[in-house]
Amino acid sequence: MSSQLAQVHTRANQGVRAPLVIVEVHLSQGLPGLNIVGLPEAGVRESKDRVRSALINSGYDFPDGRITVNLAPADLPKEGGRFDLPIALGILIASGQLPADVTNDREFLGELALSGELRPVRAALPASLACKESRSALLLPKDNAEVAAMVSETTVIAANHLNEVCAYLQQKITIEPTKPTAGFQGHQYPDLSDVQGQEQAKRALLIAATGGHHLLLFGPPGSGKSMLASRLPGLLPPLTEEESLEVATIHSLTSCSPENLGQRPFRTPHHSSSSVSLVGGGSIPKPGEISYAHHGVLFLDEMPEFSRQALEILREPLENGEVVITRSKGQERFPSRFQLMAAMNPCPCGYLGDSQRRCHCSPDQVRRYRNKLSGPLLDRIDLQVEVPSQSIQSVMEHSSSMTDKSTQCSDGFRNRVVELRNQQLIRQGKINSQLSAKALFDACALGDKEKKFISAVSEKFHISMRGLHRVLRVSRTIADLEGSNTVQTAHLSEAVQYRQFDRTSGKAK
Numbered sequence: 001m002s003s004q005l006a007q008v009h010t011r012a013n014q015g016v017r018a019p020l021v022i023v024e025v026h027l028s029q030g031l032p033g034l035n036i037v038g039l040p041e042a043g044v045r046e047s048k049d050r051v052r053s054a055l056i057n058s059g060y061d062f063p064d065g066r067i068t069v070n071l072a073p074a075d076l077p078k079e080g081g082r083f084d085l086p087i088a089l090g091i092l093i094a095s096g097q098l099p100a101d102v103t104n105d106r107e108f109l110g111e112l113a114l115s116g117e118l119r120p121v122r123a124a125l126p127a128s129l130a131c132k133e134s135r136s137a138l139l140l141p142k143d144n145a146e147v148a149a150m151v152s153e154t155t156v157i158a159a160n161h162l163n164e165v166c167a168y169l170q171q172k173i174t175i176e177p178t179k180p181t182a183g184f185q186g187h188q189y190p191d192l193s194d195v196q197g198q199e200q201a202k203r204a205l206l207i208a209a210t211g212g213h214h215l216l217l218f219g220p221p222g223s224g225k226s227m228l229a230s231r232l233p234g235l236l237p238p239l240t241e242e243e244s245l246e247v248a249t250i251h252s253l254t255s256c257s258p259e260n261l262g263q264r265p266f267r268t269p270h271h272s273s274s275s276v277s278l279v280g281g282g283s284i285p286k287p288g289e290i291s292y293a294h295h296g297v298l299f300l301d302e303m304p305e306f307s308r309q310a311l312e313i314l315r316e317p318l319e320n321g322e323v324v325i326t327r328s329k330g331q332e333r334f335p336s337r338f339q340l341m342a343a344m345n346p347c348p349c350g351y352l353g354d355s356q357r358r359c360h361c362s363p364d365q366v367r368r369y370r371n372k373l374s375g376p377l378l379d380r381i382d383l384q385v386e387v388p389s390q391s392i393q394s395v396m397e398h399s400s401s402m403t404d405k406s407t408q409c410s411d412g413f414r415n416r417v418v419e420l421r422n423q424q425l426i427r428q429g430k431i432n433s434q435l436s437a438k439a440l441f442d443a444c445a446l447g448d449k450e451k452k453f454i455s456a457v458s459e460k461f462h463i464s465m466r467g468l469h470r471v472l473r474v475s476r477t478i479a480d481l482e483g484s485n486t487v488q489t490a491h492l493s494e495a496v497q498y499r500q501f502d503r504t505s506g507k508a509k
Contacts, residue, residue, distance in 0.1 A: 006093035006100065008086040009107045009136070011127035012078055015285060015332035016249055018126035020134070022072045023083060025090030030066035036087075038071030041079040050081070050112050051088045058116035058162045063095045077329060079284065081111030082121040085139075088112060088162060089169075102169035106157075107131055109140040116162040120256035124148045125249045128156065137177075139165060145178040147252055147261070150245055152180045181261070189234030193408040194227070197390050201228050202408075204385040204498060209235035209417045211424075211477030212433035213470075214318065214340040214380065216303070219387035220354045225343035228387065229299045232341055233266045234410035236297075237418045243295045246335060250291050265296030267338075271305035275313045285325040285332040290317050293338035303342040304372040311377055314340070318380045321434075340381065344373075354389050382433070382470045383498040420480045432477045437469060444472050444487045453489050457496050471495045 006025045011018040034048040048069075055062050069087055071078050086108040092098040109127055111119040120143035128148040131138045137155040138148060145158035156178040159165045167173045195202065201217060205228055208215040215232075217225040239247065244262045251258035251265075269278060269289045280288035290298055300306060317323045321337035346352040347366045352359040361369075378384070424431050428443050435443060446454065458468055472487070474495035479487045 004094045004096070006090045008090045008093070008103050010083060010086040010109055011107060011130055012076055013080070013082070013123035013126065013253070014076070014330075015334060016126055016253070018123065018130040019076060020130070021076065021078065021083070023086040023090050024070040024072060025087065025094045026068045026070075027063050027091075027094045028066050028068070032064050032066065034067040034069065036069045036071065038069075038074045039077050040071060040083075041077065043080050044071070044078050044083055047081060047084045047087060047112075050084055050114060051091065053114040054084070054112040054116040054162055055088055055091065057114060058166075060092060060097055061095065063091065067091060067094075077284065080121060081119070082109050082123075084112040085110035085118065085162070085165070089165070092166065098166060098169060105136055107134075107136045107138050108165075109138065109144070111141075112162060118142070118159055118161060118165075120144045122256055123253050124256070125150060125245070125252040128154045129245070129249070139168075143257055146181060147248060147258060149178040149180045150248055150261070189410060190227075190230045191234065192231045192410045192413060195224055195231065198224055198228065198387060201385050201387050204383045205232060205235065206413055206417070207474065207477050207481065207498075208232065208339070208341075208383055209413070210420050210432075210481060211382075211473060212339055212431045213382035213474055213477065214342075214433075215383045215385065216342045216344070216378075216381045217385055217387050218344045218346055220352075220357065220389045221345060221350045223387045223389045225387050226299075226301055229297075229301070229341045229343060230266070231410060232297050232339070233264050235413050235417055236264050236339075237414065237421055238262075239264060239295060247295050250287055250294055250334065253287060265293050265338075266299065267293040267296065268299045268301065271300075271302045273306070273310060275307070275310040278310050279313050279317065279323050279336075280325055280334055283327060284329075285327060285334075287334045288323070290314065290323060290336040290338055291334040294335045296338060297341050298338045300340070300342045303344045304369055308372060308374075311372075312374060315377060315380060342381070356389055379464055379467050380470075382474050385498060420477075423480060432473045432480070435473060435476075440469060440472050440476075443476055446487060450487060450489055450492060454492055454496075457492070461496070461499075463496075463499070467499060471499060474498060 004027045008023045010021050010023055012021045036045055036048060052062055089108060093100055109121055109124060111121055113119055118141035120141045124140060124144040125147050128138055128151040132151050132154045137157060139157040140148060142158040142160050145156055149156045157175050158178050168175050204215060207213060209232060217228060219225055239262055247265060248258055248261055267289050278288050279290055280286055317336040323334050323336045325332050347359055347361040348369050349359055349361050351357040352361060352366060421431055428435060428439055475487050475491040478491040478494055
């Protein structure tokens, strides 16, 4: 047998990127065997057995000589079964069972079953985005096609079996490219009209949705904090095509077929979650909950019950909108521009200040409970709102007095949020919560009266410079809701009211 060489292009998975990998297959004389080099992980090394069985069970000859498979570049770690299909095609080309030019301008991904069937792989969407840049067609398992076809500029060819792939490459059959999904079905979020009373909390929820602000709700158990939090995604505008791609890209890293494509994420990690599960990590960096909540909502229920380390590590992503994970093999950046929604009780037993139940906590217990949330972390939360308990009688009276619940439904509020966010984008190119310091003062343009007011309030309540910026961002959003072109004293006063949280008593100052 003469020495033969074949090359097939594929993509690795490195964070949200998909670097090009060239699969080089060399057949030569020698003792029969298949050796894979190029920094393969265990799952890649095991592909030699899957590929051999898949080729034989699909009716092809497995070469008897020595087979060397090189995954270039050699310094890039490779993991998973995504290289099975390109390795199999490389062996078929090198052994003369397929023409050498059938892989031109095409890239391949897919894990092989022993029968030759194609199984889906993770991170198909980053590979599709990379193929868009290289102007290559992408051939992959059918179960990955819907996600990969979200990139409308990429030609996505889907197959179920190795025989189907080879027949297509030899032009024996025709496979139509997978078309992008025409539109995503709307998700039925819980409706805001289900919440009885709590008008101040609803007002804060609307402000948070309009400007993209972080929100903390505190109050006794059963007052409706979790119920209010679950209504926030229904108030947010639909994802744009670019945002949908970013969200789907992150979710495709750990799922072959991500669910709820095109919908804003709503992540609710348990309070026992570690810092790694929240921000991501591992020897090969993987995203955490804050990245899965990108362009969506991260809801931390019972916030003081999370570990102090897990909460403090959120400070940088809250400011920068991304998380950087550094390991000995390199550094990965994951987008993490989420909206934080948190809920907590006023004390360990939950009934401090409640008019219906008596609190049994000592001042020291309340202080220790409150001190689990550091000042710098609270400083990054724009809105801090009390959700008091309500009597059954007041709830029933409020329910009977509402003649038209449609005025309180999420659809009406969401339409208003969409309109106001469009105004913000036209005015300043981004929503209010993302304004830089310079752009913020340009957008607010306070008059002399407002400057004196905010200076006096900042001195009285010891508001930091970061806190001042967040007050101005919230007041800009309040002014938008009121239809005002300028930020006035009333808007500043309401914004300050949402930040005056007493960490000792759990009450607004």
